[in-house]
Amino acid sequence: METRYREKTAFTTPYGLYQFKVKPFGLFNAPGTIQRLMETSLRGLVGSKCLVYLEDMTETFCRITKEHTTRLQDVLDHLRKVGLKVKPEKCQLMKRKVAYLGHIISEKGIATDPSKTRAVKEWQAPSCVSELRQFLGLASYYRKFVNGFASIAAPLHRLLEGDAEWKWTEDCQVAFDALKHQLTSAPILAYPDFRRRFLVDVDASGDGLGAVLSQKDGSKERVVAYASRSLTKPERRYCVTRREMLRLVCALREFRPYLYGQRVLVRTDHSCLRWLRNFKEPEGQVARCLLSLAELDFEVEHRPGRLHGNADALSRTTPSGSAVVAQTLRDQLLTVQQADPEIQLLRQWVTSGSWPTLCSHEYCRDLNMTWQQGPIWIVQEDLICRHRDVLTADEGATQVLVPRALRSEIMRCLHNSRYVGHLGERQTLSRIRSRFYWLGMSGDVHLWCRTCTQCAARKGPSKNSRALMQPMTAGIPLQRVGMDILGPLEKTPSGN
Known part of the structure; x- marks a missing residue:
């Protein structure tokens, strides 16, 4: 960063003020600046020989090694001309598949990155009946896509019987792991089809937020991505409506690359969100929420809670690391x-x-x-x-x-x-x-x-103090003369 702009990145710590010498993460105009720099540097190659998104680059696939080497040389030559460097540790050369922008790109096509389903993969083993019901609620919602769902989940359902003793056995763990694998493997996570309408199911609980991005494939719904996160300390004190509104904002931001420029249907079990855009003069958090969502075209549909198990279960599963008290x-x-x-x-x-x-x-x-x-x-x-x-x-x-x-x-x-x-x-x-x-x-x-x-030390006086009146001393007669102007005055009957 230029020296004159470094002070604008200053931040406070217990040990004093610090400022960045290079571009930090989080600057509002940084993504656009980097994207413009990369497209200018690789002009003539973007779209034909390579793909660029911010600082991430990938060369288009070639079936012949010589052609791949030639394209790679062209990319490196363009970067050398403008003075840009690449870090060898972050480069992947001559790979059959690479991770790029949330996808696994290979010679077979585009597959979903496993990190997108982290919310389901990191689901810890249930420790009580309530947590088990939450997991089975999510799994049952997509049971149409799980082959042999009833037989796989049988050990888990036995724990929900009225007189059953809670005992997490090895069979239960095997069934739990099998359902997680089925939920996070094809055909559960489908490829996004931008010719079809996207569906976003959102929900919030006292512990976390959950969202599911899906699309309809005939009469079925195919999941494109999951999203969930825990609530911070201030967010835990939000009322139900504010938490649902927060979940809507977080979900649409999370899925923005899919939803931008599309007509989106948002489904929620909280009917108040249907009137979010009907405020005549929104203020405070509602106004900020509407401002952040203004670029997206969406409508909100209410759905009963019994039909909303997919997003509801994710919202009630708090990722590891959250705690009420530090x-x-x-x-x-x-x-x-x-x-x-x-x-x-x-x-x-x-x-x-x-x-x-x-x-x-x-x-x-x-x-x-x-x-x-x-x-x-x-x-x-x-x-x-x-x-x-x-x-x-x-x-x-x-x-x-x-x-x-x-x-x-x-x-x-x-x-x-x-x-x-x-x-x-x-x-x-x-x-x-x-x-x-x-x-x-x-x-x-x-x-x-x-x-x-x-x-x-920083508080000012509560009242403005007046100085005491003191007589002005004079050394000799007529040293100080006071004058005042009075008049014109009316004449008295005596003519004075």
Whole structure:
């Protein structure tokens, strides 16, 4: 990058500001610039001897080795003329098949890249009946394309019987792996046919987002690609409508190379999305959502949840690596909670299922107040947590109980950190309250914000102070003369 533009790529870290010397990922105009550079550099070769998409190049296939070598030499000569270099470690020469833009290109044709079905391939073995039902819901939706589906899935269906004991055997694992293989192999994943209409099935749950891109082949639906991802911490607090809207945006962005310039049918089990484009004056997140989707031509169709099992199952399968609480902070909280005798006593009350009718520890204010709140405490991922509101408590609406030893660290991270920006007392309290809880939290946050030296140094005075009036001294008579203009005045009856 030119020196004068480097400061525009600056980013902040705990160790100061840094800026890029070469083009980083994520710049808005970078893809167009690179594509223009590559097409200009390989002018006369693109489309006839090679294909170019950004920095990815592939030479068109030749049946004769000599012809292949000649085309390769032409490409390298053009790159040498403009001063571009290729990295040998990233080059694949004389291959019968290569991975290019999500496809496996070979002499036999174009096949689907296995990485596109990662959401299904990385599906972990179910650990309970609920997770098994989610997987079978997805598999059953495409059972028309799986040969011998009933016999393959028989060991799994036996676990769903009313009086069956949950025991994951080797037969269950074999059936599970076989169904995953059938779901991710032909003819499940079909080639996209741009002469036909694309179907996008979207769904969102409290844990993740799921989408399926498919096309109709006669009376059947053939899957082109799967997509799913877990929700971030802020996204988990979205209402159902906002999560469904987020899934729609993510799905259409994910499948944009297929959908751009096509008339698309989006199917969802949330009827509110049908009116997404009918807002007269959209604001906030709805306006940003509509702006990001303006380039695509799509219509939304409502489908009952019982017919929406393909996308629903993907949304409820969270990829590995997601966690409600960051692993390092979770381990720290768990260690300190286990070392706190009051919290350990509370853990005994919760795990035993019998809440004491009388607290015998009146000398301990925190424990006594905790006992008075009643049995609203739960154990979640080995952490003692509290429902934010007993009457409206739903999945995810919990607060982790913070021991005394970590309260200052929590307030420092959510107020003093450079990524937070020293928010005011009300916003800081709202941030902490959304995830954590301890007795006297409001007072502690109030004192922390009032005693923050950086906030005090940057805060202006609340009122403009007036200087005290002082008489002006003079050394000799008539040294200072004050004048004022008055008039014209009306004459008095006496003529004055």
